[in-house]
Amino acid sequence: MRDFDLTTLRLFVSVCETGNIARAGEKASIVGSAISKRLAQLEDQVGTPLLVRRRHGVEPTPAGQTLLEHARGMLDGAARIERDMEAYVAGGRGQVRILASVSAMTESLADDVAAFLRQPRHRAIKVDLEERVSPEIVRGVREGHASLGVCWDAADVGALQSRPYRSxxxxxxxxxxxxxxxxxxxxxxxxxxxxxxxxxxxxxxxxxxxxxxxxxxxxxxxxxxxxxxxxxxxxxxxxxxxxxxxxxxxxxxxxxxxxxxxxxxxxxxxxRHFILCFRDAPSLTPAAQALVEHLASLAPTP
Missing domain, CATH: 3.40.190.10 (Periplasmic binding protein-like II)
Structure with a gap:
């Protein structure tokens, strides 16, 4: 069976809920004939009638009722996917792995990350903190094992980009x-x-x-x-x-x-001055970008 088209399923649900193709068309700003064509194609796809035409409208057949239940579940799932992806785009979800020097970990990094995660818009972000020495931090970020490194600015970060952090x-x-x-x-x-x-x-x-x-x-x-x-x-x-x-x-x-x-x-x-190092800003996830901005805002004023 071919994949179901979500737009067609959405129209099918609307027709079942309104009991009328014309009213469903008005809600969706689509002419009734276009909806009827989509529903006919849907019935061909599943191989059985889904709607019974009555004098004042339509109602689902037993097969249509079953599809209606599944269609509602699929549309709810699609809506959740859309919300979750929008949250990622806004930086509201995601996972960020940080490799940090012992100095940064011992001094302020854990508290700074905790303050970031306490903000309501970052509630769904997860952060992994792992202590490493500077050469391992740089190598781990360069090779993609972590999104972000925090180390002393004396470290040779090579081609990695960096932002100031604390001192x-x-x-x-x-x-x-x-x-x-x-x-x-x-x-x-x-x-x-x-x-x-x-x-x-x-x-x-x-x-x-x-x-x-x-x-x-x-x-x-x-x-x-x-x-x-x-x-x-x-x-x-x-x-x-x-x-x-x-x-x-x-x-x-x-x-x-x-x-x-x-x-x-x-x-x-x-x-000493610490830096945030990463491969390049465009490659950071929205969650990582939000964390970088938060940590960079804590750098001392020159």
Whole structure:
């Protein structure tokens, strides 16, 4: 059997509900003869009469009554499809996958995404957040595994497009009683004689620190390597090492600096800027575009 034409089914339902071809034509702004032709073709398609002509109108046959029930269901389904697709076009539905650095995840990204999802027009959008190091973020977005990446602007994003996001400031966390704890500010070189607790070697912060140390003809002495800043601060609090961390992380929530001293890092690179990276704006889904606009609006004013 050939596919049913939704316009014909819609006219068939209208004829059944009004009991009159002429009245159905008036509602649809179609002449009655055109409706009669469509209904005759529909009867040929199903192979059985669907309407009985009465003196004052028409009524469905038993087969027509069955088709009427199915037609209403099909038209309701088509209307739902149309509404859902309109919601996608408006950015109201969809799924967005984000790959983000540990800094972005720990600091503000989760809260910023939650604020976006709380808006009524974004209620049906789903967001997947996954923590990665910067090279994996760039590769994942470039290869289409994620719509959006959030990383430090020092990362080499290649041909990806980007928008500014938030900023943070690196500081030096030391345990109370440490020889550096009495200083008012530090240069990076001042930290190198001491053991550090660090993130994985391929993280953006660690790559940058290794390069800065090499430029000074030194190396970073890693006593402990952890996967996130929360763990790094716990190690510092235990008195095992010092660490270079975002001040925003060290001063927040469970990481509040009890037992820690946070010292300003007097380096031009201590102020970091994050970016949103994606393949190209036209390829983003409406949901992803809406999320990018929301996150980009949170960038600090130059």
């Amino acid at each position: 943070d400031t690196l500081c030096v966390a030391v345990p109370r009683g440490h020889p550096l704890a009495g200083r008012r500010k530090l240069r990076f070189a001042d930290t190198l004689p001491y053991e550090h607790v660090s993130l994985p070697v391929n993280s953006a912060v660690q790559v940058m620190l290794q390069r800065r140390a090499a430029a000074l003809g030194r190396g970073v002495d890693h006593r402990v390597v952890v996967t996130n800043f929360e763990a790094a601060l716990r190690v510092v609090r235990a008195g095992l090492a010092i660490s270079i961390v975002p001040r925003e992380v060290a001063e927040a929530g469970a990481s509040a600096p009890a037992g820690l001293v946070l010292l300003p890092l007097e380096e031009p690179w201590a102020r």
